[in-house]
Amino acid sequence: MLDDFMLRAALAGIGVALAAAPLGCFVVWRRMAYFGDATAHAAILGVALSLLLSTSIFAGVLVVSLLMAILVSLLSGRDYAMDTLLGVMAHSALAFGLVAVSFVSGVRIDLMAYLFGDILAVGKGDLVLIAGGALLVMALVGWRWSSLLTATLDADLARANGIHPGREQLVLTLSLAVVVAVALKVVGVLLIAALLIIPAAAARPFCRTPEAMVLVAAVIGAASTSGGLQAAYWLDTPTGPTIVSLAALVFVLCSLVDLGRRRFARMSSSDISS
Amino acid sequence: MPLLSIDDLRVVLGGQTILEGIDLKLECGEIVTLVGPNGSGKSTLLRTIIGALTPAGGRLVRRPGLTIGYVPQRLAIDPTLPMTVTRFLNLPRRRSREAVQQALAQAGVPELGSQQLLSLSGGQRQRVLLARALLEKPDLLLLDEATQGLDHRGTADFYRQIERVRRETGCAILMVSHELHVVMRTSDRVICLDRHVCCQGTPERVLASPAYQALFGPDTADALAFYRHEHLREKDAASPALAQVGAAHSLGVSA
Numbered sequence: 001m002l003d004d005f006m007l008r009a010a011l012a013g014i015g016v017a018l019a020a021a022p023l024g025c026f027v028v029w030r031r032m033a034y035f036g037d038a039t040a041h042a043a044i045l046g047v048a049l050s051l052l053l054s055t056s057i058f059a060g061v062l063v064v065s066l067l068m069a070i071l072v073s074l075l076s077g078r079d080y081a082m083d084t085l086l087g088v089m090a091h092s093a094l095a096f097g098l099v100a101v102s103f104v105s106g107v108r109i110d111l112m113a114y115l116f117g118d119i120l121a122v123g124k125g126d127l128v129l130i131a132g133g134a135l136l137v138m139a140l141v142g143w144r145w146s147s148l149l150t151a152t153l154d155a156d157l158a159r160a161n162g163i164h165p166g167r168e169q170l171v172l173t174l175s176l177a178v179v180v181a182v183a184l185k186v187v188g189v190l191l192i193a194a195l196l197i198i199p200a201a202a203a204r205p206f207c208r209t210p211e212a213m214v215l216v217a218a219v220i221g222a223a224s225t226s227g228g229l230q231a232a233y234w235l236d237t238p239t240g241p242t243i244v245s246l247a248a249l250v251f252v253l254c255s256l257v258d259l260g261r262r263r264f265a266r267m268s269s270s271d272i273s274s
Numbered sequence: 275m276p277l278l279s280i281d282d283l284r285v286v287l288g289g290q291t292i293l294e295g296i297d298l299k300l301e302c303g304e305i306v307t308l309v310g311p312n313g314s315g316k317s318t319l320l321r322t323i324i325g326a327l328t329p330a331g332g333r334l335v336r337r338p339g340l341t342i343g344y345v346p347q348r349l350a351i352d353p354t355l356p357m358t359v360t361r362f363l364n365l366p367r368r369r370s371r372e373a374v375q376q377a378l379a380q381a382g383v384p385e386l387g388s389q390q391l392l393s394l395s396g397g398q399r400q401r402v403l404l405a406r407a408l409l410e411k412p413d414l415l416l417l418d419e420a421t422q423g424l425d426h427r428g429t430a431d432f433y434r435q436i437e438r439v440r441r442e443t444g445c446a447i448l449m450v451s452h453e454l455h456v457v458m459r460t461s462d463r464v465i466c467l468d469r470h471v472c473c474q475g476t477p478e479r480v481l482a483s484p485a486y487q488a489l490f491g492p493d494t495a496d497a498l499a500f501y502r503h504e505h506l507r508e509k510d511a512a513s514p515a516l517a518q519v520g521a522a523h524s525l526g527v528s529a
Contacts, residue, residue, distance in 0.1 A: 028352075028354045029352050029354055029355040030352070031352065146365055146366040146367070147366055149365055149366070150365045150366040152355070153349065153351060153355070153357075153362070153365070154346060154349055154350070155326070156321060156324065156326050156344065156346050157344065157346060157349075157406075158366075159321075159324055159325055159326040160324040160325070160326075160342060160343075160344035160416075161366050162325075163366060200354075201354070204354050204356065207356045208356050208358055208390065209356055209357065209358055209361050210355065210356060210357060210361070212356070213356055
């Protein structure tokens, strides 16, 4: 059954979207949008290193992303604001990665495949990795859910409850590193952050609780990946960017619906008062 | 055994000594107010008590099993985070519906349960934070300038609520406030802080103390007048002792 490459691609996309939904919400709530970029760009460095050392790409990417996550957690709250720090790290990691790639002689590597992903080339082994990574991340976030949410609301409130905000942040950043590593094949380094943020942002206007927002984001993410896959097949466009474009369209649609709803609410309330 | 006892506490932040030589004991059911200028270390002291900061020296002993309810200055919630009041009160532990409702009622906002945190006014948000702190069934309630941004009426209402909470639950309260004249009637004891304890004692004694007046300048005279006025009106008669409050009470001035 898994011999169909389209089916494998769809499953891979949905797996990544499900894992990305809760993390994407936290990234949005905690204003860590650049964090996805930093870890993702570090992935290119991971690709280069694993080619140089001829180890598995997944392992190389995972190790470098994890190191990046730990480094950012250690440095945060020091002398630089988080966005500055992440900006420095994201772009340096990308630059060093691209330089390192140029040292890889012999094989001409298809950099495009890593920058934009190659979801149609997902094999059974990749699928196992994606499923394992997604389950791991969902279990981790599910386990820490209440503490993570409390720490996101207010660090001191969390501490007064005996929660260690630094530890929760580390759980979050490590999960992000895992998602980046497994999502590399699906949308590629440049668009992973989009898959984290866009579904969460699109879901926001329709939710009253954090849990609802995660669920809606997961649905939007899964719909965008499977829909984008189909659209790319029909239109003969690159799949990764098509998936993200579709998610972006959903975001615009959601924003318009929200805008219309507010207008309508205002109009009907002024009707009543007049 | 006191709820909390602090001996010779020193707190250093970013290489700078923020608090030094702090001694403080809190007993069951008392209301203690921390006053002091900006940067005097009031919030730092509260954050050290909840365990957010580690002391650089001295001792901080909590009575075993002490539960602390903490109300921060304000809750800066990101607009992208949807959160109903009820969901917020269930963080990080699930509470029974009755417990949540009771805490909201105790904080004076029984009708807010289904509202979004983001849609609340400043005063409502402070009361929801109070409700959350009360859910801990605290032995000690810490309030960090909980009335910042509230108008006079809101502030007065909030402190009345605090007094009611103390009456109903018997918890001790340690609060930070700028508005000494407002909290005077509520406080059993006032501690004036400026990186060290400048003076402490009953509200009248602190207001009258030279150390306090040196810190807060001539405005304190107004506060004192306001307080006396209120106080006298309440007692409905002028007592000669009160008229002499301004006379120097030499206090535990450690500087």
